[in-house]
Amino acid sequence: MSSLRKKIRKAAKPYPDRRSGVMNGLRLAQQHYGGWLPPKALAEVADALDLTPAHVQSVASFYDMYHLAPVGEHVVEVCTNVSCALVGAQQVVEAFEQELGVRVGETSEDGKVTLRTIECAGGCGYAPVVVVDHRYREPTRPEDVPGILAELGDG
Amino acid sequence: MADVQQLILAGADERDLSKLAEYQAIGGYGALAKARGMTREQVIEEISTATLRGRGGAGFPMGRKLSLVQPPEVAGKPTYVVANADESEPGSFKDREILRRVPHRFLEGCLIAAHAIGSKHVFVYIRGEYAAEYEVLKTAADEVRDADLLGDVTIVLHRGAGAYICGEETALLDSLEGKRGQPRPRPPFPPISGLYSAPTLINNVQTLANAPIIIERGAKWYTSIGPEASPGTVVFSLSGNVERPGNYELPLGTTLRELIYDVGGGVAGGRPLKAVIPGGSSVPVFTPDEIDTTADFDSIQAAGSYLGSAAIIVIDDRACMVQLGLRVEKFYMHESCGKCTPCREGTRWMVSLLEKIETGRAEHSDLDLLRGICDRVEGRSLCALGDFAVWPIKSYIDKYRDEFEAHIEQGGCPYGGASSLEGVVAPIDQHAHAPVAEVPA
Numbered sequence: 127m128s129s130l131r132k133k134i135r136k137a138a139k140p141y142p143d144r145r146s147g148v149m150n151g152l153r154l155a156q157q158h159y160g161g162w163l164p165p166k167a168l169a170e171v172a173d174a175l176d177l178t179p180a181h182v183q184s185v186a187s188f189y190d191m192y193h194l195a196p197v198g199e200h201v202v203e204v205c206t207n208v209s210c211a212l213v214g215a216q217q218v219v220e221a222f223e224q225e226l227g228v229r230v231g232e233t234s235e236d237g238k239v240t241l242r243t244i245e246c247a248g249g250c251g252y253a254p255v256v257v258v259d260h261r262y263r264e265p266t267r268p269e270d271v272p273g274i275l276a277e278l279g280d281g
Numbered sequence: 282m283a284d285v286q287q288l289i290l291a292g293a294d295e296r297d298l299s300k301l302a303e304y305q306a307i308g309g310y311g312a313l314a315k316a317r318g319m320t321r322e323q324v325i326e327e328i329s330t331a332t333l334r335g336r337g338g339a340g341f342p343m344g345r346k347l348s349l350v351q352p353p354e355v356a357g358k359p360t361y362v363v364a365n366a367d368e369s370e371p372g373s374f375k376d377r378e379i380l381r382r383v384p385h386r387f388l389e390g391c392l393i394a395a396h397a398i399g400s401k402h403v404f405v406y407i408r409g410e411y412a413a414e415y416e417v418l419k420t421a422a423d424e425v426r427d428a429d430l431l432g433d434v435t436i437v438l439h440r441g442a443g444a445y446i447c448g449e450e451t452a453l454l455d456s457l458e459g460k461r462g463q464p465r466p467r468p469p470f471p472p473i474s475g476l477y478s479a480p481t482l483i484n485n486v487q488t489l490a491n492a493p494i495i496i497e498r499g500a501k502w503y504t505s506i507g508p509e510a511s512p513g514t515v516v517f518s519l520s521g522n523v524e525r526p527g528n529y530e531l532p533l534g535t536t537l538r539e540l541i542y543d544v545g546g547g548v549a550g551g552r553p554l555k556a557v558i559p560g561g562s563s564v565p566v567f568t569p570d571e572i573d574t575t576a577d578f579d580s581i582q583a584a585g586s587y588l589g590s591a592a593i594i595v596i597d598d599r600a601c602m603v604q605l606g607l608r609v610e611k612f613y614m615h616e617s618c619g620k621c622t623p624c625r626e627g628t629r630w631m632v633s634l635l636e637k638i639e640t641g642r643a644e645h646s647d648l649d650l651l652r653g654i655c656d657r658v659e660g661r662s663l664c665a666l667g668d669f670a671v672w673p674i675k676s677y678i679d680k681y682r683d684e685f686e687a688h689i690e691q692g693g694c695p696y697g698g699a700s701s702l703e704g705v706v707a708p709i710d711q712h713a714h715a716p717v718a719e720v721p722a
Binding site for chain 2: 143145149152185188189190192207211246261262
C-alpha cells in the first residue's frame with residue numbers, strides 16, 4: 127500500500143462513514159502532488175476510500191482550495207473582498223503583478239509563484255490580507271510586496 | 282461611551298488561555314463538571330432561560346435547538362454535535378479570534394452541549410483557510426483528551442476547503458459527509474435528521490463558547506447583561522474605513538454610533554461617513570442617519586437590516602455604491618452552489634447589469650430590471666444565500682438610487698476612477714477554467 131493511500135485511510139478512520147474522508151484525502155493528495163490534483167491523484171483518493179473517481183472529481187471541483195491545474199512552488203493570495211478592497215487591496219494586487227510580471231490567476235515564468243485573488247479570508251480587521259502558502263500576513267501594504275517575494279526567493 | 286465587557290474573551294488579555302493549565306487556573310472546565318452533575322433537562326432549561334441566541338447569523342435560541350434534538354435512546358441511533366467554525370461572512374473575523382485565544386472555552390461549550398443532548402460525538406467544521414487556528418484547536422483538543430476531560434465523548438476536527446456556502450448548516454452537513462457542500466431542503470431540520478440522517482445539534486463557535494459562562498454563573502446573572510430579548514455580549518468585528526478596526530466584545534444593545542465613533546475611533550482620517558453594513562456583506566446597508574440603531578437582533582431587524590454575525594463594515598465617502606454592489610454581487614455569484622435556479626442564474630444577471638451600469642452602457646430600464654430581479658430571486662432558494670445575494674443590492678439601489686442614476690445619465694462612473702473600490706479584481710474574474718492536464722515531463 128502506498129504511503130499516500132495509508133495516510134488517506136488513516137485520516138478517514140474517525141468518521142462513522144468512510145466517505146467523510148474525501149476532503150482530508152484531497153488535501154493530503156494535493157500536498158503529495160506538489161500543490162495540485164492531477165487526475166491520478168483523484169483516482170488514488172477514490173481508490174483509497176472506495177469511491178468513484180467521478181464523485182471525487184465532483185467534490186474537488188466544488189471547493190476553492192483544491193487546485194485542478196498546476197500551481198507554482200508558492201501561492202500568494204490577496205483578499206479583495208469588501209473590507210480589504212476598501213483599504214487598498216487592489217494596490218497590493220497591482221504591486222504583486224508588477225514585481226512578478228504576471229496577472230492575477232497566473233504563475234511567474236520561473237514557476238515559483240502563483241498569484242491569485244481570494245474571497246474573504248477572515249482578517250477584515252487587519253486588512254488588506256495576503257495569504258502566502260496558507261500563512262496570513264496582516265496587514266500587507268504595497269511597499270511590503272518586494273520583501274515578501276524576496277523571502278520566497280530565499281526559501 | 283460603550284463599556285467593553287468580556288465574557289467570551291475574558292482572561293485572554295492576561296493569560297495564554299490556549300493552554301489547558303492556564304484555562305483551568307481561572308476555573309476552566311468547572312462548568313463542564315457542574316453540567317455533568319446536572320440532568321440533561323436541567324442544562325437545557327438553564328440555557329433556555331438565559332435566552333442565548335445563536336451568534337452565527339440567524340439568532341435562533343440555542344435552548345430551543347437543544348430541546349428539539351431527539352435523544353439517542355429515542356432516535357435509536359447515535360446523535361451528533363456539530364460546531365460551525367466555517368466563518369466566512371465578509372467582514373466577520375470573530376470566530377477566528379475565539380478559536381485562537383479561547384479554544385478551551387469553545388471546546389468546553391461543545392462538551393456541555395454534548396451532555397445536554399446525550400451525544401458522544403462532536404464534530405468541529407473549521408474553515409480550510411484557518412490553518413493556524415486549526416493547529417491551536419488541535420493542540421487544545423489533544424490536551425483535553427490527555428487530561429481525561431472528554432468522558433466517553435470524541436471530538437473530530439474537520440477541515441473545510443474554501444466554500445462560503447458551507448457555513449450554511451445543511452450544506453455544512455453535506456460537506457462533512459463527503460459531498461459537494463449544497464444545502465438540503467428543510468424540513469427535516471437537523472435536530473430531527475442532520476449528520477448521517479441522525480439528530481444533530483449544530484451551533485456557531487461563539488454560541489457554544491457562551492454555554493460554559495451560562496452554566497457557571499447561571500441564567501439569571503447572564504440575562505442581566507444587555508437587552509432582555511438579546512442578553513449577553515457579542516464580539517463585534519469592526520472593519521473597513523474605520524480608525525481602529527478589530528474585534529470588540531461588548532454587550533448587545535450598544536449603538537452603531539458608539540461602536541464606530543467611540544470604540545472604533547471614527548471614520549479613518551476623519552472622512553465623512555457614507556454607509557454602514559451592520560452584519561456582514563449579506564445584510565441591507567444603513568445610511569449615516571440610521572446609525573443610532575442599537576446593535577441587537579431585534580432593533581437592527583426593526584430598522585430593516587440584520588445583526589447577522591455582528592460584522593460592521595464602515596464605508597467612507599470615497600466608495601462608489603455601484604462598484605460596491607458589483608464587488609459584493611460577484612462574491613455571491615462565485616459562492617452560489619448552483620443548486621437552485623433563481624440564485625444561480627439571478628446572481629449572474631445581477632452582475633451583468635451592475636457591470637453595464639458601472640461602465641455607463643445602461644439605460645434607466647436596466648436599473649428597473651435589476652431591481653425587479655432582486656424581488657424575483659429573494660425567498661426562492663433552498664437556503665438564505667439567494668436572499669444574501671439580493672438584500673445588499675436592493676438596499677444600495679433603494680438608499681443610493683441617485684448614484685445609480687448618475688452612472689446612467691453621465692454614461693459612466695461619476696467618481697471618474699477616484700473611488701476607493703476602483704478596479705478591484707474579484708476571484709471570479711480570474712477563473713481560467715483551465716483544462717485538467719498532466720504536467721509535461
